[in-house]
Amino acid sequence: MSVQTARPGDPSGLLRPGFAEPTLDAQRCFRILLDAMAHPGRIAELPVAIEPPPGLMAASAALCLTLLDAETPFWLDPAAAGAEAAAWLRFHCGCPLAADSRQAAFALVAGTAPDLTRFAEGDDLAPEASATLIWQVERLEESGPLVLTGPGIERKRALGLAPLAEGFLEAWAANGALFPCGLDLVLVCGGRLAALPRTTRIARRETDGED
Template identity: 40%
Template sequence: MTKQSQFSGGFSDASIQAAHAFRAAMTAMARPGEIRSLTGGLPPKPLSIAAGTLLLTLCDPETNVYLAGAADTPAVRQWLTFHTGAPVTGAAEADFALGTWQDLGPLTAYRIGTAEYPDRSATLIVECAELTNAGATLSGPGIRDTACLSLPDIPALHANSSMFPLGCDFFFTCGSEVAALPRSTTIRSEG
């Protein structure tokens, strides 16, 4: 990554774009299974626009980020550091972790909170090849009746949600789209 490109790819109008991106991310988390557009950042490859925009929106110098597998490149590290100041750490210390499902596993590597502080858990940003409203059936807070979402590993995500109020929260990203799965969501296999 050249110095010029290391400094590019952030929000061009930070106050407006960050506000729009934050609202889209929080709305996705409040409405599990709903796929939303999330744009504004132009991160280096292999990150998607949505994943990069989440990092720009949610991370700062006090936010530990774990980059898993192919997401952990010098270009991504430099871009993340320049635009957010967020330190790159290991999975066990991560506030946010980013990568494909295969690269992020196992879920036991991440903080799930404690009985006193369930909010001290990790949020995983999972890069997906596709994101569709098909597959697992979701129910719970923020969902009228049910919703459907393509999930990479229903048994592992079901086990995570069964620990509620402990457990991890998830954003699933593909291109410029994002969907969320908070730990409070009940997950059933399709069919």
């Protein structure tokens, strides 16, 4: 959608536009996301211009436009975004907004670390029924104190993100132990993203001199 449209219930009285070229932009974003999932921790820029509603970063908004539809329940962290973002999602994506986070196929979270236990991790019969979390962070860098290993990483990969709560690495390890069940994360900062599939292991760098 390329024009702004007034919508009932939109606190600003004006709904912000979505993709300028919905099909092409969604295809571009989906390819970038697939590549990010195949190369955990590698940071990519989404090449689309978008003005997100308050509470959503540009990459978060682009991912929502790419992934969500009427068949994908979405949970929106009330601490991250409010009524204007909810109205924008309903209008552009047509997605049902889940009141219960465990019913969501996708979720947007913000803050120091999401509570992974609040979301569906799938089960042995349907591990694909687990949720994917879009986690908005204030800093995202391909260097820092975190070391990633696992499928899609040749040896190891450094990652820096902030804020990061104590206890997240332990919670992420517990999530990985659920494989083939478990959550996937997509880190978002501005217009950039990096993926952390459930198979990715995260540790802290032991010394400053570690490669």
